[in-house]
Amino acid sequence: MMCRSFAAMLLSWFALIAPVAGAADYPVRPITFVVPWGAGGGTDSVGRIFALLLERDLGKPVNVVNRTGGSGVVGHSAIAGARPDGYTIGVLTVEIAMMHHQGLTRLSGASFTPLGLINFDPTAIQVRPDSPYAGLGELLNAIRAHPGKLKASGTAQGGIWHVSLCGLLHEQRIPPGAVVWVPSNSNAAGLLDLVAGGVDLVPGSHPEGRSLIDAGKVKSLVILDEKPSRLYPNVPTGVQAIGTRWTMGAWRGIGAPRNLPKAIEARLQAAVRKAYESKEYEDFMHQRGFGLRWAGPDEFAAYMAKADEQLGSVMKAVGLAK
Amino acid sequence: MRLNDTLSGWLMLILGLTIVACALTFPPMPGQNIGPALFPQIIGGGLAFCGVALVRSGRRAGGPAWVEMDDWVGRPRMVFNFALVVGALVFYALAVDTLGFFITGFVFLAGLFFSFGVRRRWIAPVAAAVTLALHFGFYTLLRVPLPWGWLERFAW
Amino acid sequence: MQHVLEAFRLVCDPLVLGVVLGSALFGLFVGAMPGLTATMAVALLVPVTFNLPPLPAIAAMVTATAMAIFAGDIPGALLRIPGTPASAAYCDEAYAMTRNGEAETMLGAGLVFSAIGGLFGTVVLVTTAPALAEVALKFSSFEYFWLVTLGLTCAVFIAPGRPLKGLASLLIGLLIATVGFENPAAYPRFTFGSDELMSGFQLTPVMIGMFAVSEVIRYAVTRDVPLEVPKQGIGRIFRGQGALLRKYPLAALRGSALGTVVGALPGAGADIAAWISYGLSKRFSKTPEKYGTGHVEGVIEAGSANNSALSAAWIPALVFGVPGDSITAIVIGVLYLKGMNPGPTIFIENPQNIYAVFIIFFLANLLMLPLGWMAIKAAKNVLRVPRNVLMPVILLFCVVGAFAINNSIFDVGVMLAFGLLAWFMEANRFPIAPTILGLVLGGMLEQNFVTSMIKADGAPGAFFGRPIAGTLGVATLLVWLSPLALRWRRGRRAARADKVARVS
Structure with missing residues (x-):
């Protein structure tokens, strides 16, 4: 009896004072930042510093969550499949341009809202x-x-x-x-x-x-x-x-689920750009020896499409693609 | 629930053979002299072997019944408890994304407390306190993103 | 010497000491929470270290991990939930001791021998790091294959009851390990088209399910059978530990030494060290029949092994910047960030810094005694909670812990499935420890076997072709064959005695 009245009280209380949060005051609560690789790796460390810098700009906790497994399939699916409300973003890695050629997933770079390319390391x-x-x-x-x-x-x-x-x-x-x-x-x-x-x-x-x-x-x-x-x-x-100009390598970028509200997308784009341009990020990347490379949202989308095509043609030529 | 060794042996034999059959469909990997099928086949073969050995020893020992139910199965209360534990976990998995951790955790605990015979007036306060404490420990201190569900607009 | 004094001065900084204390408490907390590993403790510390000077940053990681690995024993002993995978090997033994009313001895032994193991590993780290790191770098897939095989052999020793059922249980674990996409051929096996199964079954939810959930189910169905844990005070946990050390010096030494060696290898860490040393402990014990019924010897050996492995993992990390486990992988990143680049020169360029890190290691392992004592005092209250309140709370803990490892509800389902499997297996006298061992080692076994065969162009002789691999291989075969030989000899002796008896 007591239990029921307690719950009823709680619910009515919540219903009365619930404020309505919109895109204008985004973000109002912590953001989940998905890293599709395990704690301790290069993507994890880049992801963690980037989350910290985003947190400083956005003013709410940006929590790193490692969703590992299947060569990145699990983590990338978690980002693409999240609600497009700006509260789930994450790191996209080169594997997103490779996995669908192997028939491991249907996702590709086009399944995300690109926010910026933040790193490239050549072979x-x-x-x-x-x-x-x-x-x-x-x-x-x-x-x-x-x-x-x-x-x-x-x-x-x-x-x-x-x-x-x-x-x-x-x-x-x-x-x-x-x-x-x-x-x-x-x-x-x-x-x-x-x-x-x-x-x-x-x-x-x-x-x-x-x-x-x-x-x-x-x-x-x-x-x-x-x-x-x-x-x-x-x-x-x-x-x-x-004498060859041939190049290929690993890259990382920041992405969100597709169909992000425009205001939130703009806010996140600005935050990603600001984090990339910060002195801390540059120092961090130099200390760790990671390569800096920037591409804004549109160029990042084009970059992913091009990488997809290049990787796909190699994988087909050598029999790694389905 | 206790199975007769002969029966568990047969089950294991079937499992082992199924795995071997499944593994036969795995393609070889070019450039690798050992394909993805070898290990499952060895394991399946091993299970089948264990199955045969169990069937033999079970036959020798002889057993009264194929399946021997534990005595709790006869008591509806205990069967209910068993279903409750399983049901509580299923409920949590299905509900937590919609209802959020607070509501789901509270209901989960209160339900189990109730049927395990915890004194009524303790149920709600203890369930609420434990839910809050777990949320504080995992969400606030350890930054595990427990879902908010219905209470999303109150998220902190 | 001057550097050592300078190092002491660095450590005696109030900020450093404060960080050590704070991260010790943090490590104890994380380790005691199911689902959160020592690796997670370090990952959570990373953002904090960005704002700290080099030495406190490293000190935080050293202290937190040492505490976390010890603290994993506490829920294992009291609730049958291994706090970290490194405690899984002797979780059942520890829980059995608690049910015999020996929680005090168990937790005391866990604490004291964790500290001893940690100190042992540190001494090796300080004295022979460069030499040992050179040896560790000689390990390739051939050597790891034998190491893993030796580890799997332990399943036969650790399983109580019939060896046939132990073998079946091990095979089930190996089978679970084949699920997913992360195998040498990168071919998705038994995934049934599920994205979540692509990554296979994660160890933590399986472990929590098999140990803790199965225990809750068992409680739920036998609730009217009084399952009384004997009344026990946990006050003087250090009492009797000296006697234990005098009684089992060899176990403590063997555990620490094995842990150090396994920990120093870049491909194996504290979990594997604990499994192998628990298995070997039973194999070489004078009273192997007591294992599994609540016998402290195996806990001593494996408890010291996992902590010494933790210290030893720093050996390749510091000397070559090669991670000894997932913890040191994160640490190496922080070392680079703080300008203490790992490598042979780290001992020459900033000797006072590296000595200061060594002092922190000693400090952390000594601090473990009083802080661990406090943690045990706090945790023992768990035993006073009525079980009808405790069991639902444990279950919710398990759920959140399984979720926390990968933030996925799928893992809660995995936990439930394996809880039911374990409950069913135990009702039919199949031991569950070999299943967990199979899952821990299955992937490594296949990876190292397949890559070795590729490297050797398919010639199996290569498994004996390198000095360390050959030695390990012969040792493994001896461990396998010795029980057979013994049985054969015993059989012959019995036959002879029989014949003598008949003749006379």
């Missing part, structure tokens, strides 16, 4: 310091001469670094199967296998290889980008090594 190729290959040209020649002998690792089967390596080989007219891919759970795990002598090369980004490169356990052979990397300016670019 670099790492080998052991005592490896016989002085440059990318020699490595490619060795692959050409002995197809199936060299082994590479650094991500799961069909992950970005796998596709990236295949894309490079394809562009150089080497059959992608000429390097055997050893799947690994993370780039760090692949690098450890490289150090332990299990594989011969590991494509990946410079920040991921940084600690082992600094420790002298791993050598970076080439960075496949137009300009040298900020962390290791002495590592030759693709053009310097073999």
